[in-house]
Every structure is written in structure tokens, then in C-alpha cells.
Amino acid sequence: MRDSMREGGTVLTGARVVQPAGTVEDARLTVADGRIASVAPQAGPARPGTAPQAPGGPRDDGGPAALDLSGHWIVPGFVDIHVHGAGGASFSGGTHEQARTVIDTHRGHGTTTMLASTVTGDLDDLARQAGVLAELAEDGELAGIHFEGPFISPHRCGAHQPSLLRDPAPADVRKLVEAGRGQTRMLTLAPELPGGLDSVRLLADSGVIAAVGHTDSSYDAVQEAVAAGATVATHLFNAMPALGHRSPGPVAALLEDERVTVELINDGVHLHPAVLQLAFGTAGAGRVAFITDAMGAAGMGDGRYPLGPMEVDVRDGVARLVDGGSIAGSTLTLDTAFRRAVTVDGLPVGDVVAALSATPAKVLGAYDRIGSLEPGKDADLVVFDDRFALVGIMRKGAWIVEPGS
Numbered sequence: 001m002r003d004s005m006r007e008g009g010t011v012l013t014g015a016r017v018v019q020p021a022g023t024v025e026d027a028r029l030t031v032a033d034g035r036i037a038s039v040a041p042q043a044g045p046a047r048p049g050t051a052p053q054a055p056g057g058p059r060d061d062g063g064p065a066a067l068d069l070s071g072h073w074i075v076p077g078f079v080d081i082h083v084h085g086a087g088g089a090s091f092s093g094g095t096h097e098q099a100r101t102v103i104d105t106h107r108g109h110g111t112t113t114m115l116a117s118t119v120t121g122d123l124d125d126l127a128r129q130a131g132v133l134a135e136l137a138e139d140g141e142l143a144g145i146h147f148e149g150p151f152i153s154p155h156r157c158g159a160h161q162p163s164l165l166r167d168p169a170p171a172d173v174r175k176l177v178e179a180g181r182g183q184t185r186m187l188t189l190a191p192e193l194p195g196g197l198d199s200v201r202l203l204a205d206s207g208v209i210a211a212v213g214h215t216d217s218s219y220d221a222v223q224e225a226v227a228a229g230a231t232v233a234t235h236l237f238n239a240m241p242a243l244g245h246r247s248p249g250p251v252a253a254l255l256e257d258e259r260v261t262v263e264l265i266n267d268g269v270h271l272h273p274a275v276l277q278l279a280f281g282t283a284g285a286g287r288v289a290f291i292t293d294a295m296g297a298a299g300m301g302d303g304r305y306p307l308g309p310m311e312v313d314v315r316d317g318v319a320r321l322v323d324g325g326s327i328a329g330s331t332l333t334l335d336t337a338f339r340r341a342v343t344v345d346g347l348p349v350g351d352v353v354a355a356l357s358a359t360p361a362k363v364l365g366a367y368d369r370i371g372s373l374e375p376g377k378d379a380d381l382v383v384f385d386d387r388f389a390l391v392g393i394m395r396k397g398a399w400i401v402e403p404g405s
Helices: 096-107 123-138 170-179 196-205 219-228 249-256 273-283 334-343 349-363
Strands: 010-013 016-019 022-024 027-032 035-041 066-068 073-076 078-080 111-118 144-148 184-189 209-212 261-265 288-291 303-307 310-315 318-321 381-384 390-395 398-401
Touching: 016 027, 016 349, 022 035, 022 349, 073 349, 078 334, 078 349, 096 111, 096 123, 111 123, 123 144, 123 170, 170 184, 170 196, 184 196, 196 209, 196 219, 209 219, 219 249, 249 273, 261 273, 261 349, 273 288, 288 334, 288 349, 303 318, 334 349, 334 381
Parallel strands: 010 066, 016 073, 078 111, 111 144, 144 184, 184 209, 261 288
Antiparallel strands: 010 027, 016 022, 027 035, 073 381, 303 310, 310 318, 381 390, 390 398
């Protein structure tokens, strides 16, 4: 392989390029000015089952240098709407340095767009964290802020400090929304708590995603929350009552409603493969968003790590609270989630790509810019070899990891 950067852009040839309409075999993907300029078969008509493409793209003679990626896959950059930390750092650390470590670590695993998720804390502390994260969002380094807690159920608090939980009084919810200076994108709450439905309506009216999670809600209560404007299920199945045949609970209400996008943590720990298949079969790839829910140990090794005010012990890659032993987020990165979904779970590559890129991009209202490899969109892409090992990452037309380097 040779240097693919030259005046005029970047051309990637020979790979399978996964697009919404299908996979383009033996493709030629051109990048110019940080955006996808064209995607087309290299020669001849598209093969059966591949996406139709507009002709065009620069020629080899006198045009940009071409990087041969024959035998590889090119997929859109991953979009993570629920991530707390990585690289030994946390978004809840409250500093630019820690936030940058998290961003850089996940970018190195193919996540080109992410929300910064906080954990339950004192409202004033969360507001201060939001100020730091808002600056990074304003600079384009983050897609915004996701507050997970403190407005969650004490019966389903998971790895959140019980003493810091509170009911979702609309005034307190508004305080956090405003602390994000226009960069608050999502807030997770338990809608059955006092003030829950009013807060869902407030969030919806403010253009902030209301997510149902860490909840002890009934089926009916979740239906009311969705009717009030909730549109995301925070890590479906986890931190909520199990699906029951007489008491279906929140899982059934969230899975069945076409207005709701369901988050899934595909690390082989949080969900049994059969449950993953159930969610995909019911909701479809267009309503599933794979997330990491990663904490500071992502991209690191076993050991002890902070998660907000809590301490987490990581053994064999599984994070659990030191006190109580509850699962405390994950050590997952989205390249691993991609590889597992395709090679272990047997999901079609196109569906996995949708769950990792297109669907979460749509949740953020950013699908016009990211989430698929279509002309005019940001040149955010990930390159895998034929065994689905990550070998390249590009963000806005610049290589983070260049294939063959």
C-alpha cells in the first residue's frame, strides 16, 4: 500500500463498501474536502444485490493516489450515544484532559462520533462537568452530553450512588439541561418517579432526548412516558424489570413501540445472545443502537477504576462495583461490538452497520451529516480486513489509523 493523501483527495479502491441500499463490491470510494465525494463500482455494472451508484469519481491518471483495499470492508464511522469513559479516564472526571483521553481512546476503536455520558452526582457537580463537556461539544469533539441519573429509581440504580438519587423535579431537570449550554442531547430518567412524566414533556419540548432507563416502571407507565415524548430505551433489559408473561414491564412497552430506539450492549456479558436476537427480531436494525456504556477500563486492562463517586473492580474484562458486585458499565469498544455481532451472533453486516452508525445518527438528528457512506456526508469510516480486524479509521477525511501504517 502507498500513501493515499495527495492534492485532490483520497481514493480507496477494491473494498466492499457498506451503504444503506446494500454493499458495493470492488468499490471505488473517493474523499474530497473531508466528505464522501462518490462511491461506485470500479468497473462494469454493479453485481446482483449491490447498491446502485452514480457514475463518477476521479481517474487514476493525474487524479488522487489510490489506496488498494481489496479484500477489506469499509463501513461508516461508529456513533456511540452512551459512553462514560475509556483509557483510564472518565467524562465525569470534570477535566478537559480526562475527556480528551476518553475521546481519543474510543476514536482509536472506530467511534468517530459520541455523546459524553455522566453518572449520578450532586447537581452542582454535574453542572460543572457539563460546562467542560459543552466546550468540547462546541468545538466539534463531542456530539453533546448525556446525563444518566440522578433521576433514576433507587430499586434499579445499578452502578449509581443511591444516596445521590433524586426524583425528577422539572426544575432540577431544567437546571441540568441549561448547564449544557445547548449541548445537552439526552437525559435518562425513571418516568414512574414523581415529576417523571412532566420532566419527559419538558425534555421533549426542549429538543432533548428523553430516555427511559434505570426504571422500575410498569408496562402502562412506560407507555405513558412514550406518549409524553420518550424516544430512547437506555440499555434495554439492563437495570429494569425482566420481561414477564403476566407483567410485561418496560421491556415489552419499549420494544413494541416504533417511536422508541433501544440501546443494546453487545459485549457477551450484559445480554445473552438469544436476548440480542429477540431485540433485533422485534425492533429491527432501524430501531437498535449498539452502545458501549463503557467506563474507564475500556481500552485498558483489569484493575480498579473510579466511576463517578463509585469504585469499580475489573476482572477478565468485566466491570463490577467493589461494594455490592453489580455490573458497572462495560469495557467494550464498538469495533469489538461490530466483530462480535457479525462473527458470533451471525447478524447481517448491513444490520450491524445500521445499529452502530445509521440508527444512532438518526437519534441525534445528525443523519444528514454522518451515519452512512453517501456522497456529501462527512468522510467518517472504518476499515476492517476479511477477518473483521480493524485496520483503518478516518474522521472528516483525515486518517486516525491509516491501513498499512
